[in-house]
Amino acid sequence: MSRFGIVICGVLSIAAGGMFSFGIDDPARTTTQPTQPPVLNREKRSALDSPVQYDLTPLSPERIAGLVHDLNPNERAIILNKNTEPAFCGLLLDNHETGLYTCRLCGLPLFSSNAKFNSGTGWPSFFQPFDPAHVQERIDTSHGMVRTEILCARCGGHLGHMFNDGPPPTGVRYCLNSAALRFYRDDEDLPPESRPIETQIAYFAGGCFWGIEDRFQQLPGVLEATSGYQGGKTRNPTYKQVCTGRTGHAETVRVTFDPKSITYRRLLEWFFRFHDPTQINRQGPDVGSQYRSAIFTIDNQQREQAITYIKELSDTPRFLGRRIVTIVEPAGPFYPAEAYHQDYHRKHGGSCPLPQY
Numbered sequence: 001m002s003r004f005g006i007v008i009c010g011v012l013s014i015a016a017g018g019m020f021s022f023g024i025d026d027p028a029r030t031t032t033q034p035t036q037p038p039v040l041n042r043e044k045r046s047a048l049d050s051p052v053q054y055d056l057t058p059l060s061p062e063r064i065a066g067l068v069h070d071l072n073p074n075e076r077a078i079i080l081n082k083n084t085e086p087a088f089c090g091l092l093l094d095n096h097e098t099g100l101y102t103c104r105l106c107g108l109p110l111f112s113s114n115a116k117f118n119s120g121t122g123w124p125s126f127f128q129p130f131d132p133a134h135v136q137e138r139i140d141t142s143h144g145m146v147r148t149e150i151l152c153a154r155c156g157g158h159l160g161h162m163f164n165d166g167p168p169p170t171g172v173r174y175c176l177n178s179a180a181l182r183f184y185r186d187d188e189d190l191p192p193e194s195r196p197i198e199t200q201i202a203y204f205a206g207g208c209f210w211g212i213e214d215r216f217q218q219l220p221g222v223l224e225a226t227s228g229y230q231g232g233k234t235r236n237p238t239y240k241q242v243c244t245g246r247t248g249h250a251e252t253v254r255v256t257f258d259p260k261s262i263t264y265r266r267l268l269e270w271f272f273r274f275h276d277p278t279q280i281n282r283q284g285p286d287v288g289s290q291y292r293s294a295i296f297t298i299d300n301q302q303r304e305q306a307i308t309y310i311k312e313l314s315d316t317p318r319f320l321g322r323r324i325v326t327i328v329e330p331a332g333p334f335y336p337a338e339a340y341h342q343d344y345h346r347k348h349g350g351s352c353p354l355p356q357y
């Protein structure tokens with residue numbers, strides 16, 4: 001433990017009781033919030049950037065306001081107003097049980113007991129977060145110092161600060177307020193908000209995968225859309241091989257979604273707005289079996305829903321006199337396309353807006 005680190009935390013302790021700006025709205029406060037300083041590590045992320053698939057979608061102000069009601073005054077002062085609890089007073093400082101430290105406000109897992117160490121500072125200390133995507137960093141110039149503040153990446157709640165004087169293997173010290181955390185022992189059940197998302201998969205082929213992928217990615221509840229090849233015989237096909245039409249694959253988009261946020265039926269509805277399902281082995285200027293309209297289903301439930309929906313759709317005025325040729329078949333191996341095909345529109349512009357009908 002360096003003297004520098006002790007001094008820094010000591011200053012924070014002295015500062016406790018002050019009112020600071022913060023990343024989320026505290027309904028209890030009425031003062032005007034100053035402009036937020038720049039965020040260091042918060043780039044545009046999909047919910048699945050967390051490798052273990054936690055939902056990192058920022059919480060709405062209404063949701064946060066509801067959660068804030070459960071905080072006691074001390075927790076509010078720390079999480080919302082960026083106060084610091086006095087050194088050696090936090091309830092989790094001497095906790096040596098194995099388990100998970102989650103955000104007190106929103107429940108996102110933040111630190112594991114595996115990374116906890118005794119820094120001697122008087123505050124719970126960790127050498128790495130549970131997942132780097134779960135902890136947001138921000139420059140903090142308060143109190144005449146330049147420090148790195150850490151916040152929950154999902155709710156924006158203040159957690160503490162990080163310093164470059166930690167132990168191996170990272171050399172980083174995450175200095176936490178106990179009041180910003182909630183601890184769950186390994187043998188305790190985690191609440192839903194602290195668990196990974198239970199995702200489902202769906203596969204859709206509707207012509208060039210660039211546009212289909214781009215549009216699915218815009219739907220709330222879709223966590224990831226990946227361009228690839230499916231429905232053919234060749235193993236590990238390349239784009240060049242698929243373009244010959246001889247591998248049997250269709251350009252397909254694998255959609256990973258949160259069924260609590262968007263249903264498979266809803267995905268079907270969007271899919272049939274994203275392309276023209278009456279064209280056989282083509283979509284506009286793209287001609288060939290690799291551009292066929294197809295739904296690859298992972299189970300009987302998806303298959304029944306897809307067939308039922310196509311029947312319903314066929315009876316609507318939109319398809320009067322035009323037959324839907326979309327093929328519904330069980331999903332075989334899906335091969336992700338080459339990296340340059342992924343997020344093509346996002347990388348090159350030309351994103352397709354969601355259809356309005």
Ligand SMILES: [Zn+2]
Pocket residue numbers: 103104105106107108152153154155156157
């Ligand atoms: Zn949080």
